[in-house]
């Protein structure tokens with residue numbers, strides 16, 4: 001049976017046993033196929049915006065003999081997904097802005113019973129700010145390394161409380177309290193991005209001061225993860 005990589009395995013670990021799952025932007029439907037075949041969930045909806053990926057999903061679902069348990073749906077975000085079809089909604093492998101837009105359009109996600117499992121590829125800071133400011137609480141967040149690259153996955157629930165989002169929270173979320181090697185590697189990656197970003201600001205600007213403070217802080221938090229000894233296949 002197909003085994004998911006660390007990134008999809010981390011997403012899968014946040015799915016509740018027995019949940020009805022919607023995988024948005026499913027592409028080959030690797031995640032729902034694995035969840036159903038492993039027995040963690042009974043059924044799923046695999047959705048994608050485009051016909052091509054959805055055809056790949058359908059072929060993979062049939063190859064794995066789970067077409068009676070996984071339905072494919074052509075859908076922009078959650079537009080064509082009924083709220084009764086999904087308890088746990090996975091949105092993985094897309095940019096943070098796109099994920100925030102998808103969440104914002106589906107008003108039925110504003111329900112504490114629904115779990116959102118989010119894995120942004122870019123602009124995770126934008127997504128964390130969006131969640132804070134729109135009543136979604138990040139309950140858990142973990143990092144992983146897949147093929148030498150760092151990723152984060154968040155488990156979120158709506159509680160209707162809008163929160164202030166500090167720059168530190170926007171950039172590293174709950175990983176600041178994690179302490180694992182994977183979290184340190186993620187923080188190190190963010191620090192390297194900020195070191196590129198700071199070059200665009202004069203040293204007398206407020207943006208420079210803010211970024212310099214974060215770079216220093218993140219340097220301390222990621223101590224021990226600066227080199228690639230544990231990840232020889234880094235790219």
Ligand SMILES: C[S@@+](CC[C@H](N)C(=O)[O-])C[C@H]1O[C@@H](n2cnc3c(N)ncnc32)[C@H](O)[C@@H]1O
Nearest residue numbers: 024025026027048049050053075076077092093
């Ligand atoms: C990089 S793939 C990610 C596949 C899988 N979720 C993963 O994490 O490995 C992104 C997929 O999202 C789909 N996608 C992009 N925008 C979307 C949208 N607004 N609604 C649904 N799917 C979308 C793309 O067609 C593509 O198949």
